[in-house]
Amino acid sequence: MPASELQAVADAALPMGRSRDWHNALMDMAQPLLTSRVTGISPLTRQSRFQGSRRMYRAAGVRLLLEGEWTLAELAGLLDLPAGELP
Numbered sequence: 471m472p473a474s475e476l477q478a479v480a481d482a483a484l485p486m487g488r489s490r491d492w493h494n495a496l497m498d499m500a501q502p503l504l505t506s507r508v509t510g511i512s513p514l515t516r517q518s519r520f521q522g523s524r525r526m527y528r529a530a531g532v533r534l535l536l537e538g539e540w541t542l543a544e545l546a547g548l549l550d551l552p553a554g555e556l557p
Contacts, residue, residue, distance in 0.1 A: 471536060483542065495528030527551065544546050 471479075480492050498520075506512050520526050527549055534548055536542060546552060 476535070479539075483531075483535070483545075491528060494525065495532045498525045498529035499532045501529075 478521060484492050518525075530549055531545055540548070546555070
């Protein structure tokens with residue numbers, strides 16, 4: 471997916487003023503690849519648990535968006551969340 475299309479999806483999916491959620495999701499998605507062991511950068515803090523967290527849902531949402539086009543209702547269904555509770 472070209473960057474311009476990904477940006478259009480991000481603009482449509484995120485409520486105004488919550489770009490931090492998008493950036494956090496991108497970091498969560500890259501986390502398995504860019505570990506401190508690979509980069510040599512040690513974390514300064516410990517993150518909260520990932521399983522079941524908003525971070526987990528954001529990362530899963532970004533992965534789905536990279537695979538195809540979805541409405542917000544479809545994304546919510548795929549993530550097993552009520553439509554109004556997308557992270």
